Amino acid sequence: MEYQINGERLLQNLFTMAQFGQNEGGGIDRSLGSKADYDTREWIKSYWQDHLKVEPETDAIANLWAKHSGTEHRKPLVIGSHHDAVPDGGKYDGAMGVLIATEVLETIVEQGILLKHPLYAISFTGEEPNPYNLSTLGSKVISGRLRKEDLFSVHNRETGESLEDTIKRLGGDISSLENARIQPGELAGFLEVHNELGRHLEAQGLHLSGVSTITGIYREEIQVYGENNHAGTTMMPDRKDAFLALSDLAVGLNEIVGAYEDPDVVGTMGYVKVSPNEANIVPGSAVGIIDIRTCERKTISEIVKKLDDLTEKTEKGRRVKIKRQVLLDQPARIMDEDIINIVKENLAKLKEPENVMVSMAGHDASNMQLLTKAGMIFTRSVGGKGHCKEEFTEDADVIKAGQLALETILRMDEELP
Amino acid sequence: MEYQINGERLLQNLFTMAQFGQNEGGGIDRSLGSKADYDTREWIKSYWQDHLKVEPETDAIANLWAKHSGTEHRKPLVIGSHHDAVPDGGKYDGAMGVLIATEVLETIVEQGILLKHPLYAISFTGEEPNPYNLSTLGSKVISGRLRKEDLFSVHNRETGESLEDTIKRLGGDISSLENARIQPGELAGFLEVHNELGRHLEAQGLHLSGVSTITGIYREEIQVYGENNHAGTTMMPDRKDAFLALSDLAVGLNEIVGAYEDPDVVGTMGYVKVSPNEANIVPGSAVGIIDIRTCERKTISEIVKKLDDLTEKTEKGRRVKIKRQVLLDQPARIMDEDIINIVKENLAKLKEPENVMVSMAGHDASNMQLLTKAGMIFTRSVGGKGHCKEEFTEDADVIKAGQLALETILRMDEELP
Numbered sequence: 080m081e082y083q084i085n086g087e088r089l090l091q092n093l094f095t096m097a098q099f100g101q102n103e104g105g106g107i108d109r110s111l112g113s114k115a116d117y118d119t120r121e122w123i124k125s126y127w128q129d130h131l132k133v134e135p136e137t138d139a140i141a142n143l144w145a146k147h148s149g150t151e152h153r154k155p156l157v158i159g160s161h162h163d164a165v166p167d168g169g170k171y172d173g174a175m176g177v178l179i180a181t182e183v184l185e186t187i188v189e190q191g192i193l194l195k196h197p198l199y200a201i202s203f204t205g206e207e208p209n210p211y212n213l214s215t216l217g218s219k220v221i222s223g224r225l226r227k228e229d230l231f232s233v234h235n236r237e238t239g240e241s242l243e244d245t246i247k248r249l250g251g252d253i254s255s256l257e258n259a260r261i262q263p264g265e266l267a268g269f270l271e272v273h274n275e276l277g278r279h280l281e282a283q284g285l286h287l288s289g290v291s292t293i294t295g296i297y298r299e300e301i302q303v304y305g306e307n308n309h310a311g312t313t314m315m316p317d318r319k320d321a322f323l324a325l326s327d328l329a330v331g332l333n334e335i336v337g338a339y340e341d342p343d344v345v346g347t348m349g350y351v352k353v354s355p356n357e358a359n360i361v362p363g364s365a366v367g368i369i370d371i372r373t374c375e376r377k378t379i380s381e382i383v384k385k386l387d388d389l390t391e392k393t394e395k396g397r398r399v400k401i402k403r404q405v406l407l408d409q410p411a412r413i414m415d416e417d418i419i420n421i422v423k424e425n426l427a428k429l430k431e432p433e434n435v436m437v438s439m440a441g442h443d444a445s446n447m448q449l450l451t452k453a454g455m456i457f458t459r460s461v462g463g464k465g466h467c468k469e470e471f472t473e474d475a476d477v478i479k480a481g482q483l484a485l486e487t488i489l490r491m492d493e494e495l496p
Numbered sequence: 497m498e499y500q501i502n503g504e505r506l507l508q509n510l511f512t513m514a515q516f517g518q519n520e521g522g523g524i525d526r527s528l529g530s531k532a533d534y535d536t537r538e539w540i541k542s543y544w545q546d547h548l549k550v551e552p553e554t555d556a557i558a559n560l561w562a563k564h565s566g567t568e569h570r571k572p573l574v575i576g577s578h579h580d581a582v583p584d585g586g587k588y589d590g591a592m593g594v595l596i597a598t599e600v601l602e603t604i605v606e607q608g609i610l611l612k613h614p615l616y617a618i619s620f621t622g623e624e625p626n627p628y629n630l631s632t633l634g635s636k637v638i639s640g641r642l643r644k645e646d647l648f649s650v651h652n653r654e655t656g657e658s659l660e661d662t663i664k665r666l667g668g669d670i671s672s673l674e675n676a677r678i679q680p681g682e683l684a685g686f687l688e689v690h691n692e693l694g695r696h697l698e699a700q701g702l703h704l705s706g707v708s709t710i711t712g713i714y715r716e717e718i719q720v721y722g723e724n725n726h727a728g729t730t731m732m733p734d735r736k737d738a739f740l741a742l743s744d745l746a747v748g749l750n751e752i753v754g755a756y757e758d759p760d761v762v763g764t765m766g767y768v769k770v771s772p773n774e775a776n777i778v779p780g781s782a783v784g785i786i787d788i789r790t791c792e793r794k795t796i797s798e799i800v801k802k803l804d805d806l807t808e809k810t811e812k813g814r815r816v817k818i819k820r821q822v823l824l825d826q827p828a829r830i831m832d833e834d835i836i837n838i839v840k841e842n843l844a845k846l847k848e849p850e851n852v853m854v855s856m857a858g859h860d861a862s863n864m865q866l867l868t869k870a871g872m873i874f875t876r877s878v879g880g881k882g883h884c885k886e887e888f889t890e891d892a893d894v895i896k897a898g899q900l901a902l903e904t905i906l907r908m909d910e911e912l913p
C-alpha cells in the first residue's frame with residue numbers, strides 16, 4: 080500500500096467516543112437530542128478542527144460536515160455514518176463509520192495526498208429509531224425524503240420537546256431546511272463503513288464485505304377485532320379470542336418466511352398489544368406489527384398473498400375480524416456497481432475474500448443512493464450482536480476496514496467522474 | 497304462594513341503583529372506593545332505614561348489613577350480594593342480588609312474616625376486580641381469607657390512595673378488622689342471587705337455576721426468556737423469539753382445553769406483555785397469564801401435565817427458556833346440598849325446570865361456603881353477556897328470582913338448624 084491509515088489512532092478515537100453516553104452497564108445511551116448526542120458533536124467538531132484543518136459545518140438538520148478541497152473542479156465525494164445510538168447500544172454502530180471517515184480524511188491531510196474531488200466527511204443526525212419516530216433523519220432530509228412541513232409538528236414522545244427546538248439545540252435550523260437538501264447529481268459518490276449487526280459474515284468465516292443491496296422493508300399493522308368475554312363463564316366454542324387470532328398470524332408468518340431457503344428473507348412480529356389485557360377476560364382486541372425484509376419485490380408479494388389466505392382462514396377459525404394496514408413499503412436499494420467493484424478489488428488487495436452481501440438493516444447509505452453512486456463496507460459483528468452493548472468488531476477488523484475505506488476513496492477519486 | 501314479593505318495586509329499585517355511576521354510554525362505573533360506590537352505599541343505607549325499619553350497620557371492611565330479628569334464639573340466615581361493578585359494567589351483576597335481598601326482607605317486614613332465625617341482608621365491599629387487586633374483598637375478610645396484615649400495605653394502583661383510607665371513607669376501619677371476622681358455625685346459612693354472566697342457561701332454554709358448585713380457578717404466570725435481536729439482520733434459524741413461544745403456549749392451551757367435552761372446562765391467556773415490543777426487534781422476553789377453570793381437581797392436573805409437555809417442546813423448538821409460576825390454585829367450592837334441594841323444589845313450585853349448574857365465575861358465596869351452608873340462584877344472562885353494559889336479565893326473570901329467593905329463605909328458616 081502506498082498510503083496507510085493510523086490504526087492505533089483510529090482505535091483510540093473509537094475508545095474516546097465510546098465515553099459519551101456510556102452507562103453503568105457499559106452500554107451507550109446516545110439518542111437524538113440527548114446530552115450525549117450534544118457532547119459527541121462538540122468532540123467531533125473540535126477533533127475535526129484540530130486534526131483535519133477545516134472549519135466544521137452544521138447544516139439545517141444538524142448533520143456535521145468536514146469539507147476538504149480537491150485539486151480539480153469536481154463534485155464532492157462523501158464518506159461517513161452517524162454518531163447516535165439506540166438505547167443501551169454498542170460502541171461500533173455508527174461511531175466506527177464516522178471515525179473511519181475521520182481517519183481517512185486525517186490520513187489524506189497528514190500525508191498530503193492530493194485528491195481531484197473535494198472529500199467531505201459527514202456525521203448524520205438521528206439515524207437510529209428515536210423518540211421522534213424518525214430514523215435516518217439526517218439522510219432523509221438531505222435526500223428530500225422528509226421536508227420542512229413533515230417536521231414542524233414532530234415532538235419527542237418522552238420529553239415533549241419539539242424537533243425544531245431539539246435541532247436548534249444541536250446547531251441546526253428547521254425553518255431553513257431547504258438549505259440542507261442536496262439534489263441528485265450534485266455529489267460524485269458516497270461511502271459508508273458500518274458493522275454488519277448480523278451473523279452472516281461470522282457464519283461464513285469472513286471479516287469484511289462489500290454490500291450489494293440494502294434490503295426492502297415492508298411493515299403492516301394487524302388489528303384483530305374479537306369480543307371481550309368473561310374467562311370463566313364463556314364456553315370455549317362461544318369465544319372470539321383476538322389474541323389467539325394474532326398468535327396464529329405470528330406463528331404463520333414465521334412458518335411462511337422460514338420456508339424460504341434464501342437466508343435474506345426474514346419476518347417478525349415484534350410489537351404486540353392485547354386489550355383489555357386482564358387475566359380473567361378473553362381478549363376482545365389485539366394489535367400486532369409485522370416487519371418483513373427481502374431484496375426481492377416478488378417475495379414480498381408472495382408472502383403478503385400467503386398472509387391474505389392465512390388471515391381469511393384465521394377470521395373463520397377464530398370468529399374474529401382482521402384489518403391490515405401497510406405502514407411501510409420501502410423498496411430494496413441497489414448499491415452502485417462501480418463502487419462494489421472497487422471494494423471487491425481492494426478486498427483482494429488486502430488479501431480478503433471478495434465478498435459482497437445484502438444489508439438486512441436500513442442505513443443512511445440507502446437514502447444517499449437516491450442522490451449519488453453509493454456504496455457500503457461491512458465489518459464482522461462478533462456473535463452477530465447488534466443494537467446492544469455486547470456489539471463488537473475486532474480491533475484488527477476495524478483497522479482493516481479503515482484501510483479498505485482509504486483505498487476505496489482513493490480509487491473512487493481516480494475513477495468516478 | 498302464601499307470600500308474594502313486590503315485583504314492580506324490585507324493578508324500580510334496580511332502575512334507581514343503576515343511576516349511580518352510569519356513564520354516557522350507559523355502562524356502570526362503580527369500582528371500589530369510587531364516588532358512585534359511596535353514593536350507592538348512602539342510598540342503600542337510607543332505603544334500608546326507611547323501608548326495613550332497621551338501623552343499617554357498616555362492619556370494619558365496610559360491608560353493609562341490615563339485621564332483622566327472629567322469634568327464636570337461632571343463628572342468623574344471611575342473604576345478599578355486592579353493589580360494586582367492573583368498569584363500564586352492567587346493571588345486574590351484584591346490584592340485582594342486593595336488591596332481591598332487600599325485597600325479600602321488605603316483604604317479610606311489610607307482611608309481618610315471623611322467622612325463627614334472624615335474617616340479615618348484606619351488600620359486600622369490593623367483589624369485582626379493582627385497582628387494589630383484591631376481588632371478593634368483603635367476603636374474604638369476614639371468612640378470614642384476608643387479615644389485617646394483608647391489607648395495610650395495599651394501595652390503589654391508579655390513585656395511590658391506601659386501602660385503609662378508602663375503607664375509612666366508606667365507613668369501615670381496617671385497624672379493627674378482627675371485628676368483621678365471622679367464625680365457621682356462627683351463621684345458619686347464606687343465599688346469593690346473581691346473573692349467570694354466561695350463556696349456559698340461554699343455550700338450554702332455561703331462565704333460573706340453582707348452583708351446585710363454584711368452579712376451581714388455577715392461574716399461572718408464564719415467563720419466556722429468548723433474546724432481543726435485530727429484526728432485519730438476524731436470520732430465521734438464529735432467532736430466540738420469546739413471543740412465538742408464548743403464542744405456541746396460548747394456542748396449545750386452547751387446544752388442550754377445547755378437547756374436553758365438558759363445557760365447564762375453560763382456559764384463557766388474557767394477559768400478555770412483550771418486551772422490548774418494538775417493530776424492528778425480535779422479542780427477547782414475553783410474559784403471559786393463563787387462567788384455567790374446572791370443578792375437577794383431576795382435570796386441572798391433566799391440563800397442567802399437558803402444558804408441561806408443551807413447555808418442554810416449545811423450549812426446544814423456539815430455543816428459549818420458560819419459567820412458570822402458580823399464581824392461584826383455588827379449589828372448587830361445593831354448595832350446600834340442603835339449600836340446593838330447597839331451591840330445586842321451589843323451582844318446581846314456580847313451574848320451572850329443576851336445574852342445577854356449575855358457576856364458572858367466582859362469587860362471594862364461594863367464601864361464605866367456608867363459614868356456613870351456602871347456596872346460589874342464577875338468572876339467565878341474555879346473549880350470555882356479563883361484565884359489560886349489554887348485560888341483561890329479563891324483568892320477568894328478575895321478579896321470578898326474587899320470588900324464588902323469598903320462598904327459599906322461608907324454607908331455609910323452616911329447615912335449617
